[in-house]
Amino acid sequence: MDDKKIQIRGIILTLLGGTLWGFCGSCGQFLFQYKEVTSAWLVPIRLTSAGLLILLLLAARQRGRVLDVWKDSVGRRDILIFSIFGMMLCQYSYFTAIQYSNAGTATILQYTGPAMILVFLCLKERKCPRSYELAALFCSMLGTFVIASHGNIARLAVPAKAFLWGMISAVTLVVYTLQPARLMRKYSTLLTLGWGMLIGGSILMILMRPWTMNPVLDGQSVLAMIFIVLFGTICAFFFYLTGVRMVGAANASMLACIEPVAAAIISAVWLKVRFRMIDLLGFVLVISAVFIISLNQMKKEKGHG
Numbered sequence: 563m564d565d566k567k568i569q570i571r572g573i574i575l576t577l578l579g580g581t582l583w584g585f586c587g588s589c590g591q592f593l594f595q596y597k598e599v600t601s602a603w604l605v606p607i608r609l610t611s612a613g614l615l616i617l618l619l620l621a622a623r624q625r626g627r628v629l630d631v632w633k634d635s636v637g638r639r640d641i642l643i644f645s646i647f648g649m650m651l652c653q654y655s656y657f658t659a660i661q662y663s664n665a666g667t668a669t670i671l672q673y674t675g676p677a678m679i680l681v682f683l684c685l686k687e688r689k690c691p692r693s694y695e696l697a698a699l700f701c702s703m704l705g706t707f708v709i710a711s712h713g714n715i716a717r718l719a720v721p722a723k724a725f726l727w728g729m730i731s732a733v734t735l736v737v738y739t740l741q742p743a744r745l746m747r748k749y750s751t752l753l754t755l756g757w758g759m760l761i762g763g764s765i766l767m768i769l770m771r772p773w774t775m776n777p778v779l780d781g782q783s784v785l786a787m788i789f790i791v792l793f794g795t796i797c798a799f800f801f802y803l804t805g806v807r808m809v810g811a812a813n814a815s816m817l818a819c820i821e822p823v824a825a826a827i828i829s830a831v832w833l834k835v836r837f838r839m840i841d842l843l844g845f846v847l848v849i850s851a852v853f854i855i856s857l858n859q860m861k862k863e864k865g866h867g
Contacts, residue, residue: 568808569808569809571808572804572805572806572807572808572809572813572814573805573808573809573813573817574805575801575802575804575805575808576801576802576805576806576808576809576813576814576817576818577805577817577820578801578805579797579798579799579800579801579802579803579805579818580798580802580817580818580819580820580821580824581820581821581824582793582794582797582798582801583794583798583802583818583821583824583825584665584669584820584821584822584823584824584825584826584827584828585789585793585794585824585825585828586789586790586793586794586795586798587656587657587660587665587668587669587794587825588665588825588828588829588832588833589786589789589790589794590604590657590660590661590665590790591660591661591664591665591829591833591835592782592786592832592833593777593783593786593787594660594661595833596778596782597777597778597779597780597782597783597786598776598777598778599777599778599783600661600775600777601654601657601658601660601661602766602770602772602775603770603772603775603777604657604787604790605653605654605657605763605766605770606763606764606766606767606770606772607763607772607787607791608653608763608787608790608791608795609649609650609653609759609760609762609763609766610759610760610763610764610766610767611763611791612759612763612791612795612796613755613756613757613758613759613760613761613762613763614760615791615792615796616752616755616756616759616796617753617756617757617760620752620753620756627753628753628756630749630753631745631749631753631754631757636744637745637748637749640741640742640744640745641745641754641757641758641761642761643737643741644737644738644741644742644745644754644758645757645758645760645761645762645765646761646762646765647734647737647741648734648737648738648741648742648758649738649755649758649759649761649762650761650762650763650765650766651730651734651737652731652734652735652737652738653762654766655727655728655730655731655734656668656669656672656727656728656731658723658727659671659672659724659725659727659728659730659731662721662723662724662727663720663721663724663728664829664833664835665825665826665828665829665833666822666825666826666827666829666830666835666837666845667709667720667724667728667841668724668727668728668731668825669821669822669825669826670705670709670822670826670844670845670848670849671706671709671724671725671728671729671731671732672728672731672732672735673732673819673821673822673848673849673851673852674702674703674705674706674729674732674848674851675731675732675733675735675736675739676698676702676815676851676852676855677698677699677701677702677703677851677855678732678733678735678736679735679736679739679740680695680698680699680855681699682736682740692858694854694855694858695855697854698850698851698852698854698855699851701847701848701850701851701854702847702848702851704847705843705844705845705846705847705848705849705850705851706844706848707844708840708841708843708844708847709841709844709845709848710725712838712840712841713840742754742758751803752799752800752803755799759795802814802818805817813856815852815855815856816852816853816856816857819849819852819853822845822848822849823845823849826845
């Protein structure tokens with residue numbers, strides 16, 4: 563396959579992965595709105611089911627290698643940190659933000675994470691931010707302010723709990739993105755994700771005890787959960803990560819901006835969520851921050867190439 567076809571296939575897979583993530587958030591919103599589901603029920607089941615399926619698929623293909631991560635102390639420590647402070651908290655806070663608002667708003671709030679990563683790396687490396695980093699940070703902060711307040715400092719335009727959980731999801735996205743790098747280099751991305759989901763989901767199972775809750779479990783609920791686990795989790799990660807290998811991380815992070823766009827459109831069309839023009843302005847500002855970061859990362863990659 564020539565380079566052009568690889569690029570096209572990578573773009574399609576990355577867009578498909580981002581769209582499935584957006585649809586996954588909207589399915590969660592549907593369950594919250596109409597089926598008496600809460601994030602305390604949904605997230606433990608989603609993570610445990612998806613993690614178990616990923617590890618079973620890997621075990622069928624790689625046999626004994628699934629347990630490699632537990633064979634050294636550094637691997638054990640890193641996978642536990644990622645599972646709890648990356649996967650578990652990131653997913654739980656994201657879906658809780660959806661529960662208190664909607665999929666579009668929660669996804670956009672989480673997308674302030676890349677700007678937080680910039681700040682963290684500047685502090686870690688003790689360097690002053692470059693002009694494009696300052697521009698991205700400004701767009702991200704202004705976009706968050708616009709979404710949260712609609713320009714009125716005196717009150718929040720989104721529920722306080724939704725804003726708080728959305729910001730927690732953005733902070734934990736920093737951990738989710740940066741912390742597992744060593745694990746993914748040594749053991750593979752899918753193995754790291756599988757264990758992260760299974761451990762994070764199992765801990766939430768113990769803490770939240772979803773079996774004591776009584777959501778409406780009908781055909782629509784079951785279909786939504788199947789979509790969330792199979793397509794919105796396993797397929798979305800597989801498509802996105804395959805796309806990353808084909809088009810590069812910087813290109814993929816730009817293409818992944820389709821996730822909040824898809825979540826907002828699906829919420830508006832399917833779940834009748836009404837967004838005002840000022841909300842859309844905030845969305846554009848936050849997505850612009852991700853574009854600025856990604857475009858400059860692409861320039862760096864070309865410079866090293």
